[in-house]
Amino acid sequence: MPKSVKYLLIGSVETYSGKSATVLGLSHQLQQRGLDIAYGKPLGTCLNISAGTVIEEDVQFISHSLNLPENRVLPTLLPLNEVTIHKRLRGEDKTNYQQSLKQEYLQQSPGDLVLLEGAANLSEGKLFDLSLLQIAEVLDAAVLLVGRYESLLSIEGLLSAQQWLGDRLIGVVINQIPVEQLESANSLLRPFLEQQEIPVLGMLPKSDLLCSVSVGELVKQLKADVLCCSDRLDLLVESLAIGAMNVNSAVKYFRKRRNMAVVTGGDRVEIQQAALETSTQCLILTGKLPPPAFILNRAEELEIPILSVDLDTLTTVEIVNRAFGQVRLHEPIKVQYITQLMTEHFDIDRLLSQIGLNPAAALS
Template identity: 60%
Template sequence: MPKSANYLLIGSTEPYSGKSTITLGIAHELQGQGISIAYGKPLGNCLTPTSIPTDADVQFITETLKLSQNCIRPTLLMLDQSTIEKRLLGEEKTDYQKSLAQYLQIEGEDLVILEGPSTLDEGSLLELSLPQVAEILNASVILVTRPNSHYYIDSLLSAKQRLGSSLLGVVINDVPGSAQETVTTLVRPFLEARNIPVLGILPRSSLLRSVTVEELVKQLKAQVLCRPDRLDLMVESLTIGAMNVSAAIKYFRKTTNMAVVTGGDRTDIQLAALETSTHCLILTGQLPPDELVLRRAEDVEVPVLSVDYDTLSTVEIIDRTFGSVRLHEPVKVECVKRLMAQDFDFEHLFSHFQLRS
């Protein structure tokens, strides 16, 4: 007789904490250990630009893990404005808890990994919040958080109160080097003394936070002036070229894989940037660059973008893009596997679910 599956629900305390990163890292390790898994995201919220609404994270993880169709649990609905409005008007009356319960009738895998909503509250309108999903499926929960605010510990303590024994543990993700000691020596013991196991403390990775030039083009509504064939380059940092050229060169040499934002009339800064580790030049002020700059950019294969925004607005948009980047590039997948292998407590996971290791 087939065994009923265990359920692991991966949630977060706030959006863009790294749920997909942790999901992928866990799933990859389990596959490597010969443990059969299924994957799903009951509540979709990352639409792909296709005629059939699909969650982009589901599509990416399915393809990356090479999961067969019978190892995918269905996304029950896409959380978009139309769905919310229909629910508020009483036109959408589907019992999604009943739909979710049908997951329990599918048997076979050792572990079903489900990606939960972005917060503990998201999905409440449709009765698919993280605590509700955990209760219906009797799932164990791993919460992912980032120490990017002073109240992330409060969020974890509150989550423990709501989830109780369902909370298997937490992962503190994207920890800056300056916070590493505090998180390890103060935060971890504090949480574990309150029965909140810390399963991993993952250091900040400039690669994981990086974005493609193509994504910057999209977010900035930029015009590509040259090398449209190199929009796959990864940008890890942002530099503003507003200083004198000698100071700029010293600064540029300390930074790698950067986007340089500068005025379209700053030919000296633009040429200096192209001699260092620049992956993208972003020109503001609606001024066309000198032909010399474009020729050099062509030679060194660096895309040059022109934007209609001023420098401050451009920088704000790029900063937001860095903070909300998704894990959709193969080079990032390899980085995730490496980080998880060295910094995540898989033995705790194997022991809890009685999986072979």
Template identity: 50%
Template sequence: MGHDSASTQARSSALLIGSCEPFSGKSAVVLGLARQWLQRGVPVRIGKPLADSAELSESSTGALIDDDVRFVGQILGLSDEQLVPSVHLQGADVARERLLAGNLDPGAGFAALQQQLDQSGDGITLLEGAGGLSDGLLYGLSLVQVARGLQAPVVLVHSWSGCHSAESLLAAREQLGDLLCGVVLNGLPPDQVPLVRAEVAPALERLGVPVLGVMPRSPLLRSVTVEELVRRLDAQVLCCRDRLDLLVETLSIGAMNVNSAMEFFRRRRNMAVVTGADRTDIQLAALEASTQCLILTGAGEPLPQLISRAEELEVPLLKVEHDTLTTVEVIESAFGHVRLHESVKATYAFRLVEEHCDFEPLLTRLRLPTPA
């Protein structure tokens, strides 16, 4: 891969969307950005040089298309020709093989990617980087390596949790140089967005890190389907198997007395409620609240009237072998760590990016047509 100086002016028709850490909101920004440009008549292609998970496409070429890329393509109505094949697919076996062989070169696949971009004509190719800055080094496809190899400008989507969060952005700026053309700060409590926009954004700008957007934290985008919880918990589904596409935004533990529980449940929305299999009073109270699924732990079987009430209200009832603490840990680790594969999330991502980001500076830098 070429190692041209990062300060060289970008000459690629590609724009890289990366992050310092995984699950920072890259896919949401790719979606929002792609839709804005498509609406303006700018031809858009999307891809991921290093695929996380992918099925070989059914085309005769057997192209490797990342599952996220395929989903975004479907949502945006892109043709197969607008989906750029990945160079490699990440996997434990391949990583081990590459490490033991000392092979850190992306190989011919990267040259093929470069060639595709050179022949792509008008418009822009949005390429989503691997998880964080160092992800992909074993494949020669870390964000910095791809950016330098393609001489492509980079937008970083960054989870902001206070001014110390600037340090990883400054580290990225050191590595990317002038190829870093902007950042989107994500995941802020909504009440902090105006202050960060007014104070932090100009300060970062002065340090050579232009801020293109400041987005609030979204419970919906962090949410997880009941089906994903079933998979992670290896749960038994006792009823409403056809409702596993419901989205869970919050977690509640039904361990208090029933009056306190009812008051607590009333204040939460789109919950998964975890409670002991023997706490029928809590279980029935949870079903009357904004509950997306009820998860029963411990010994004992639920009463038939609980199952019939859950069926009536169309709330999936799950039974797990784990204790309550383990169950809660598994669920909490799922929030914010799932792929954006639901159309309701995509619709929300469009709105979030439109309301909180300004990509005009990118249009200018990439010499794309700006609206009249």
């Protein structure tokens, strides 16, 4: 392995923190600097089985978004799911995955920098000797951690991670900071972490767009029937509204929101009508009651999908909220936005300095 190849492992303290978004935004800047990058995700956690083949969706999406040639996409060593875990626990899988990691990731010379995406948290993969720290040690990789901002208490997970990772941790990105809390995060959180020798390389404001979920994803999660506009399932939903009040209150409520999914009873025709005339991306009707023809016709005119679910309102709302918490980045508009966000709020020069990469030297 040529000594010039560097490995950067992007991990997180908890799931859905924004690792894939960070990889994409970072990769774009690295490519602009003329660096030859490769990408890999040793543990498969976003799996789709198609025609008998297991596809790691993040790997497929990111390699496609970055236009990476095949020799710059490193293989996923195993899918992390119930089947592989059972085999390991029963002793049927005795594979030395650290050896596999060395063979697949170190015996090639994939460019200047290999970006690796970790699993959900610091310990996931430990059963296979592929926790975040174990991968970093086998590959002599630097670690960049992505943390989701919940409150100032978010600092505790990062402090624990520093203790766990030691000198391998070269910086953190703090993600999804509500705009109204950016000032306190910058004036309190950033200087404190820097004092603890945790470089803060990026602080990203929360974005409704990045937290949005497609109507198609809601259809899948809710096992919904699509009553109209099945060609508009790529619409992005940024907020959820529940149409359980009287129609006058509902109209005022709906007008304050944008790009929403409205959950209401199949029998609440006046609420359905009000929702269609405001910033609604889809109507979700509970109770398996079909809407009247004029509602379907109006929805068709406005190109707003109507979904029907065999669930009560509370269960429907819980599933939709969970979908918002597990948002993936697989829409081109989100890729454009995260690229812009990272360009504005991430210190790429400091990162390159931390990992000892000089773009000018890489180009020569």
